[in-house]
Amino acid sequence: MNVPLVTEQGVDLSPMSLFDKYTLDGFYDEMFEQPNVPRSCYKSLHATLAALGPDDFEQRAQMAENYMVNQGITFTVYGAEEGLEKTMPVDLVPRIITYDEWEGIEKGLIQRIRALNLFLEDIYHDQNILKDGIVPRDLVVNGKHFRREFLGAKVPKDLYVHICGTDLVRDDKGDYYILEDNLRSPSGVSYVLQNRLLMTRIFPQLFRENRVLAVDHYCSQLLSNLRYLSPRQIDDPVVVLLTPGEFNSAYFEHAFIAQQMGIDLVQGSDLYTENNIVWMKTTRGPQRVDVIYRRIDDDFLDPLTFRPDSSLGVPGLLNVYRSGNVALANAVGTGIADDKVIYAYVPAIIKYYLDEDALLPNVPTFLSAEPAQRDHILKNLDKLVVKSANEAGGYGMLMGPQSTKAQQDEFAEKIKADPRNFIAQPLVQISRAPAFVPSARGFEGRHIDLRPYILVGEEISIIPGGLTRVALQKGSYVVNSSQGGGSKDTWVLARNSNTNGQTNGSIDVEDLRMQSNKQVKQRPIEGDKSQQE
Amino acid sequence: MLSREADSMFWIGRYIERVEATARIVDVQYHSELEGAFPTAHDNSVTGALWGPILAISGDADRFAKEFGSDQSERNVLHFFTCDLANPNAIAACISRARENGRGVREMLSSEMYECLNIFYLDVTKWTVDKILASSPHSYFNGVKNACHLFRGITDRTMPTDEARRFLECGMYLERAEKTARILDVKYHILLERGNDDGFPLDQHQWTAVLKSVGAFEAFRKAHRFGITPAKVVSYLVLNPDFPSSICYAIRRAERALRSIGGSTNGVPVNRAERLISRLMSDLTFLTTEDILEEGLHPFLETVQSRCNEIGNAISEAYLRY
Numbered sequence: 001m002n003v004p005l006v007t008e009q010g011v012d013l014s015p016m017s018l019f020d021k022y023t024l025d026g027f028y029d030e031m032f033e034q035p036n037v038p039r040s041c042y043k044s045l046h047a048t049l050a051a052l053g054p055d056d057f058e059q060r061a062q063m064a065e066n067y068m069v070n071q072g073i074t075f076t077v078y079g080a081e082e083g084l085e086k087t088m089p090v091d092l093v094p095r096i097i098t099y100d101e102w103e104g105i106e107k108g109l110i111q112r113i114r115a116l117n118l119f120l121e122d123i124y125h126d127q128n129i130l131k132d133g134i135v136p137r138d139l140v141v142n143g144k145h146f147r148r149e150f151l152g153a154k155v156p157k158d159l160y161v162h163i164c165g166t167d168l169v170r171d172d173k174g175d176y177y178i179l180e181d182n183l184r185s186p187s188g189v190s191y192v193l194q195n196r197l198l199m200t201r202i203f204p205q206l207f208r209e210n211r212v213l214a215v216d217h218y219c220s221q222l223l224s225n226l227r228y229l230s231p232r233q234i235d236d237p238v239v240v241l242l243t244p245g246e247f248n249s250a251y252f253e254h255a256f257i258a259q260q261m262g263i264d265l266v267q268g269s270d271l272y273t274e275n276n277i278v279w280m281k282t283t284r285g286p287q288r289v290d291v292i293y294r295r296i297d298d299d300f301l302d303p304l305t306f307r308p309d310s311s312l313g314v315p316g317l318l319n320v321y322r323s324g325n326v327a328l329a330n331a332v333g334t335g336i337a338d339d340k341v342i343y344a345y346v347p348a349i350i351k352y353y354l355d356e357d358a359l360l361p362n363v364p365t366f367l368s369a370e371p372a373q374r375d376h377i378l379k380n381l382d383k384l385v386v387k388s389a390n391e392a393g394g395y396g397m398l399m400g401p402q403s404t405k406a407q408q409d410e411f412a413e414k415i416k417a418d419p420r421n422f423i424a425q426p427l428v429q430i431s432r433a434p435a436f437v438p439s440a441r442g443f444e445g446r447h448i449d450l451r452p453y454i455l456v457g458e459e460i461s462i463i464p465g466g467l468t469r470v471a472l473q474k475g476s477y478v479v480n481s482s483q484g485g486g487s488k489d490t491w492v493l494a495r496n497s498n499t500n501g502q503t504n505g506s507i508d509v510e511d512l513r514m515q516s517n518k519q520v521k522q523r524p525i526e527g528d529k530s531q532q533e
Numbered sequence: 534m535l536s537r538e539a540d541s542m543f544w545i546g547r548y549i550e551r552v553e554a555t556a557r558i559v560d561v562q563y564h565s566e567l568e569g570a571f572p573t574a575h576d577n578s579v580t581g582a583l584w585g586p587i588l589a590i591s592g593d594a595d596r597f598a599k600e601f602g603s604d605q606s607e608r609n610v611l612h613f614f615t616c617d618l619a620n621p622n623a624i625a626a627c628i629s630r631a632r633e634n635g636r637g638v639r640e641m642l643s644s645e646m647y648e649c650l651n652i653f654y655l656d657v658t659k660w661t662v663d664k665i666l667a668s669s670p671h672s673y674f675n676g677v678k679n680a681c682h683l684f685r686g687i688t689d690r691t692m693p694t695d696e697a698r699r700f701l702e703c704g705m706y707l708e709r710a711e712k713t714a715r716i717l718d719v720k721y722h723i724l725l726e727r728g729n730d731d732g733f734p735l736d737q738h739q740w741t742a743v744l745k746s747v748g749a750f751e752a753f754r755k756a757h758r759f760g761i762t763p764a765k766v767v768s769y770l771v772l773n774p775d776f777p778s779s780i781c782y783a784i785r786r787a788e789r790a791l792r793s794i795g796g797s798t799n800g801v802p803v804n805r806a807e808r809l810i811s812r813l814m815s816d817l818t819f820l821t822t823e824d825i826l827e828e829g830l831h832p833f834l835e836t837v838q839s840r841c842n843e844i845g846n847a848i849s850e851a852y853l854r855y
């Protein structure tokens with residue numbers, strides 16, 4: 001039995017509690033429903049953390065940092081001091097999602113990715129949705145990431161997006177909204193896996209007090225999905241991960257995922273094409289490659305098709321791809337569907353292909369391509385968040401309420417010059433969660449988002465939770481790691497976790513596995529084992 | 534496996550071995566100076582005689598001269614071999630490249646191996662020559678040696694004996710054979726030149742230093758209780774089949790690794806690299822110390838080095854180049 005940390009009267013707050021100066025400031029707080037009153041799913045976690053002193057917590061944070069540094073879980077900062085390697089900060093206060101909440105998110109994401117895959121298949125073939133005028137043709141065909149070279153090209157299993165990372169936020173009422181889809185090569189999943197590993201090492205007792213669904217089957221699921229794409233129907237297709245190389249900021253992730261899947265981590269120079277086949281240069285001579293999980297953008301994949309100055313890719317690769325002799329994940333041309341302008345049409349896209357209403361709403365979005373909406377945007381630059389259609393990583397953004405007049409004027413000019421390329425959204429008062437602030441020697445509320453990772457193969461599967469990113473700078477809404485963001489371990493609690501967090505009796509391992517491996521076609525039905533205590 | 538990755542494994546093996554060799558040689562030289570027959574004045578004519586041989590062993594005399602001129606002060610030499618990133622053979626530079634190679638093949642290494650390499654790098658890059666001098670050079674070199682041992686130990690325990698590991702071993706043992714050959718060559722040369730003028734004790738001291746710089750002193754003593762003679766040292770470091778830093782031992786291990794990569798089951802070499810290394814192995818097996826001394830140790834050791842080089846090239850031709 002664990003030492004009980006919760007007393008009859010409530011939490012015993014020692015004078016040095018990390019929560020002493022914690023305030024909610026009117027935001028939706030993930031942990032607290034009212035000041036000092038944790039939500040039921042957080043009660044156990046809150047009690048454990050409240051019993052720790054700042055020194056203890058800081059020491060554990062240092063352990064986490066050392067682990068990341070020693071394992072080389074770092075990214076290289078360019079422009080700064082030469083070869084400066086930084087870790088992406090991990091905040092050790094986990095974020096909790098209840099099982100029911102997660103089920104809703106999962107359903108919404110599965111619906112969304114199904115529709116987006118149908119949309120991509122359509123716009124690269126029959127273009128019915130354009131003919132029917134649901135999405136304006138010029139927005140699609142003039143989109144920066146629309147690949148007209150691939151019109152009519154058959155892709156394996158007619159799937160375009162195999163790996164998707166969709167960003168969600170919660171507003172001030174706690175409702176979830178889709179902020180954006182990442183359909184090209186979303187990164188960050190290695191942090192999901194590493195954060196969990198870290199947390200189980202640094203706070204093992206928390207996992208005895210809370211029943212957290214496992215995430216570590218991600219890589220095996222991904223590998224089996226990739227094998228499913230192989231053009232050759234053979235027992236053991238050759239799957240590789242194509243990386244831009246060790247100087248890429250996501251290189252650790254590429255190496256980690258390849259290692260976990262047991263596949264070769266290749267660079268462009270390790271591959272060549274001959275006789276319409278992709279070959280890998282091995283010590284035993286050339287070896288045929290069937291599936292490439294590429295972590296290189298379309299533009300750099302093949303200098304013969306796209307950017308001729310790129311040396312990261314493989315000359316001739318896209319011809320082989322078009323002939324169906326190699327599979328790419330994700331397919332070429334998926335970027336058009338995560339264009340921030342197309343984003344505004346996703347609810348209509350869902351309706352069009354699935355005849356369903358979107359389960360997870362978009363953030364209301366104004367398109368500057370539409371004259372009336374453009375006027376509204378230009379008049380309200382001080383209140384809106386303006387985003388350029390194809391930038392990522394928190395770049396190319398205007399945070400209206402926090403901007404200067406000069407910045408607003410600059411964006412006004414940009415919008416007028418290129419209306420197709422901008423959208424605007426009201427500033428969502430996104431939710432906050434406690435994060436450890438060393439200078440304050442305690443927890444303070446910081447804004448967070450959520451990026452679940454969706455894998456599409458024969459079935460659609462999502463590992464429970466995903467990556468919670470946290471804007472560690474006070475007051476900041478931007479969670480991107482390039483802008484001072486960190487991450488948190490994200491827990492989806494098993495359905496029958498009771499609210500004070502103490503588990504009832506033994507954990508049914510099979511039950512947990514059922515829940516965390518759940519896929520669309522394996523959804524537990526009423527009376528299923530997973531619902532029994 | 535990917536050719537690029539095989540190449541990286543080979544070089545990781547080489548660099549780790551090179552680092553260990555450098556640490557041993559400089560450590561021994563530094564400390565033999567302290568109790569040696571040389572006066573320890575900071576007089577360049579004397580220190581030149583002291584550090585010159587080490588620069589010759591690493592083949593870096595010219596590079597050193599370019600950087601520091603003739604100022605072979607203790608500080609300059611230590612800096613040159615430890616923290617000087619302008620010297621590609623410095624300990625910090627080698628580790629940095631071993632880790633770079635390791636990053637490129639991260640998915641081939643066990644996490645524990647990479648972590649070891651990474652911590653090694655992070656530690657080594659924290660040092661400066663002034664810190665080394667201020668604390669204790671010996672503890673610095675010892676730390677470096679131990680990190681090399683740790684890396685090899687972790688490899689032994691966590692990496693399958695597959696092709697990747699064989700390439701690592703090839704690099705490691707070829708480098709070791711070459712380094713032993715060089716140490717012996719340079720030192721023997723100097724000792725012979727000097728004749729016996731300085732008297733026996735100094736020679737004894739010098740030969741002891743040679744044995745110590747490849748970590749062979751104690752083992753040698755057990756094998757030869759009647760004292761150190763040049764012929765015995767040569768015999769031990771060139772032809773002894775059992776001691777890990779002898780050329781014979783290292784080449785045998787490299788040969789075994791290479792043959793295992795080639796996979797021939799009937800003993801017939803499958804490529805030029807195998808033919809070359811087995812021929813060298815055969816010489817090391819059947820030659821006697823007398824044969825070698827008669828031919829001349831220096832020409833013999835020079836040939837060994839160039840044959841090792843050629844083997845390296847042949848490996849690259851057979852497996853690594855496209």
